[in-house]
Amino acid sequence: MKFWRKRKTVQPPTLVVQHDALSEALDALAGVFGDGMTADGTGSTFTCTEADTIARVLVLAGHSGAAETWLEGHASGDDGGDDHWHYEGDDDEGHAFTEDEVAAYVKEYLA
Helix, strand or coil: CCCCCCCCCCCCCCCCCCHHHHHHHHHHHHHHHCCHHHHHHHHHHCCHHHHHHHHHHHHHCCCHHHHHHHHHHHHCCCCCCCCCEECCCCCCCCEECCHHHHHHHHHHHHC
């Protein structure tokens, strides 16, 4: 005869967010990553996935403009085959996203 132990259900810890502090921190984050010098100087050193993650947080925090600036800086270092590289057709060598293409890409986060 086998005895089965009851499994204990472990509840994950409750996340306590101090909204004012979080909002201030996200505003500061947007100020850092939305700064053109930071975006141009460091954006291209991030992978596309990392850059998109940062941009998504900025958009969800209400800082779409900062997300666009960040991705423009990141995309300036992208090459063919990267996520932020656009091709017009099969024979086109392509180019890094333009400002308009970045803006459309960022709007997809809100959809």
